[in-house]
Amino acid sequence: MYNKMEIISWVDKLMIKLSSRISEISPSMTLAISAKANELKAAGEKVISFGVGEPDFATPAHIVQAAKDALDAGKTKYVAAAGLPALKKAVCEKLKKDNNLDYEPSQIIISNGAKHPIFNALFATIEEGDEVLIPKPYWLTYPEVVKSCGGVPVYIYATPRHGYKVTAAQVEAMITPKTKMLIFNSPCNPTGAVYTESEIRAIAEVCLKHNIIVLSDEIYEKLIYGGESHFSIAAVSPEMKENTIVINGWSKSYAMTGWRIGYLAAPKHVAKAIASFQSHSTSNVNTMTQFAAIAALEGDQQPMYDMIKAFGERREAMLAELENMKALGFDYVKPDGAFYVMLLCYNFYGKSFEGKKIAGSMDMCDALLSYEKVAATPGICFGDDDAIRLSYALSMEDMLEGLRRIAHFVTLLK
Ligand SMILES: Cc1ncc(COP(=O)(O)O)c(C=O)c1O
Incomplete structure (x- = not known):
C-alpha cells in the first residue's frame, strides 16, 4: 500500500509542467x-x-450558397496553405478599391479569422523582450498575443477626454530603444473611436521616424457612422506601407464570425515567412469558407x-x-x-x-x-x-x- 503523501508526490512529479510562455x-x-x-x-x-x-445578423444568403456550391462541386481538399489564389486576388482588388493599397496576391495570407493573422504577424516580427505599444482601452486579445510571442505590452492611455484616441505625441513619448511595434485599431473595439486621416498621418510619421512597425487591425472598417470614413495607415505613403501589416477579415462586415476567415497584407518578405510558418501550423482555412469569402467580396454588397x-x-x-x-x-x-x-x-x-x-x-x-x-x-x-x-x-x-x-x-x- 502507498501512503497519501507518496501518491501526492508522484502526481506532482507526473504533472505536465506548463511553459513559461503560456503561463504568462x-x-x-x-x-x-x-x-x-x-x-x-x-x-x-x-x-x-x-x-x-458579433453581428446579430445571419450571413447573407448568397455567401452561404457559395459555400454549399463549393461542397457540391467537391471542393473539399487541401488548397494552398496561404489561401486560394482567386481569394487572394479578390482581397487585392478590395484593398485597391476600398483602401487605395496596391498589393500582389503573394502578399496576402488567408487565415482563421482576424485573430489568427494577428498572432502570425507578431510571431513573425517580435523578439523576446521587444516592447509593443497598445493604446488603452484595447481589445483584450492584443496583450495576450504579445506576451505569447515573448513581447512586452506597453500601454498608451487613450482618455475619454480625447475621444479615446492617442495622439502622435503620446506615441512618441512611450518609445524606447526596445519599442518594436504599435498595435493600431481604428475603428476601435471597445471604444468605437475612429481616427481621422490627419491623426493617422501624424502617428505614421512618428512610427516611420523611429522605425516602429504598425500592426493595423481594420476589422471594423465597414462599421463607421456619422460621416467619418476609414483610412488605412498603410495608405499614408509607400514607406508606411512597407512598415505596416494590415489585418482585416469577414467576421464583422459580412456577419461571418463562425466561418473563421480573415487575412493579413504585408511586405513581401514578411508574407513569405508567414506563409511558410502557416504551412506548418494550421495550413489552409477550410476550402468551402474560402469560396464563401470570394462571394462576399465579389457579390451583392446590399x-x-x-x-x-x-x-x-x-x-x-x-x-x-x-x-x-x-x-x-x-x-x-x-x-x-x-x-x-x-x-x-x-x-x-x-x-x-x-x-x-x-x-x-x-x-x-x-x-x-x-x-x-x-x-x-x-x-x-x-x-x-x-x-x-x-x-x-x-x-x-x-x-x-x-x-x-x-x-x-x-x-x-x-
Ligand atoms: C478588434 C478586433 N480584432 C480582431 C478580432 C478578431 O476577429 P475574428 O473573429 O475574425 O478572429 C476581433 C473580434 O472580436 C476584434 O474585436
Whole structure:
C-alpha cells in the first residue's frame, strides 16, 4: 500500500509542467460573467446581453450558397496553405478599391479569422523582450498575443477626454530603444473611436521616424457612422506601407464570425515567412469558407449596407438614451464606429446595493446581471475600470429595455 503523501508526490512529479510562455497568458475575465448569464438563461430568466461581440445578423444568403456550391462541386481538399489564389486576388482588388493599397496576391495570407493573422504577424516580427505599444482601452486579445510571442505590452492611455484616441505625441513619448511595434485599431473595439486621416498621418510619421512597425487591425472598417470614413495607415505613403501589416477579415462586415476567415497584407518578405510558418501550423482555412469569402467580396454588397444601416439606427437610439442617463451620473464618449460604446460608471463606485459595494467595473457588471438580468462587459477586461462596454449588436427592443434596467439599477444604489 502507498501512503497519501507518496501518491501526492508522484502526481506532482507526473504533472505536465506548463511553459513559461503560456503561463504568462491571463485567463479571460469575461468568463465568470458569461457563465453566470448562461446559468440565468438556462433557469428561464430573460437576460439582455450587451456583451455580444458579433453581428446579430445571419450571413447573407448568397455567401452561404457559395459555400454549399463549393461542397457540391467537391471542393473539399487541401488548397494552398496561404489561401486560394482567386481569394487572394479578390482581397487585392478590395484593398485597391476600398483602401487605395496596391498589393500582389503573394502578399496576402488567408487565415482563421482576424485573430489568427494577428498572432502570425507578431510571431513573425517580435523578439523576446521587444516592447509593443497598445493604446488603452484595447481589445483584450492584443496583450495576450504579445506576451505569447515573448513581447512586452506597453500601454498608451487613450482618455475619454480625447475621444479615446492617442495622439502622435503620446506615441512618441512611450518609445524606447526596445519599442518594436504599435498595435493600431481604428475603428476601435471597445471604444468605437475612429481616427481621422490627419491623426493617422501624424502617428505614421512618428512610427516611420523611429522605425516602429504598425500592426493595423481594420476589422471594423465597414462599421463607421456619422460621416467619418476609414483610412488605412498603410495608405499614408509607400514607406508606411512597407512598415505596416494590415489585418482585416469577414467576421464583422459580412456577419461571418463562425466561418473563421480573415487575412493579413504585408511586405513581401514578411508574407513569405508567414506563409511558410502557416504551412506548418494550421495550413489552409477550410476550402468551402474560402469560396464563401470570394462571394462576399465579389457579390451583392446590399446585405452589408442594410446591416450597417441597422447598426447606425441602434447607435442613434442608444446615444439618445445615454444622453438622458447622464442626469443619473453616467457619461460616455460618442463612438463613431464598430458596435460598442463605453458607458462611464465611475460615479457609482463606492456605492452599495443590499450591502454589496460596487468597487469597480467587475462589481458593476456582476450586480447588473444579478439584480437586473443585464449582461455587459467590465471595462477592466480592456484595461479601463472606469467604464463598462455595451454592444449594440442586439435588437432595438432588447437594447432599450436593457438601458432602462441599467438606469433603474443605479437609482437603487446608496
Ligand atoms: C478588434 C478586433 N480584432 C480582431 C478580432 C478578431 O476577429 P475574428 O473573429 O475574425 O478572429 C476581433 C473580434 O472580436 C476584434 O474585436
